[in-house]
Amino acid sequence: MDELTNEQKYTVAKFYKLYMERSNSGQTEEEANNFKDSITAQDDYFCDRKYSDFLENCKVLIDHGYLDGNIMSDRIDNIKVTNKAFTEIEQSFN
Incomplete structure (x- = not known):
């Protein structure tokens, strides 16, 4: 996850x-x-973040394999956390 920003x-x-x-x-x-x-995700869980920033961060996370989803022009459908994200986050606990 070194290639990701803190956000x-x-x-x-x-x-x-x-x-x-x-x-x-x-x-x-x-x-x-x-x-x-x-x-929906931004409204329910990330309402403290600007939508355009949240959308761009999700696109980067999809590009790097941490999220999965169907990217449209102004939204992402079917957002899911990937096995890669689960593995790297859980390894960081050790």
């Missing part, structure tokens, strides 16, 4: 935290890792 690291770490909270509350892995689209 991008924050974004993927928050998605990871949200996934863990959802999973621990009984959601299936698939449900816990479904963050819908960038508009």
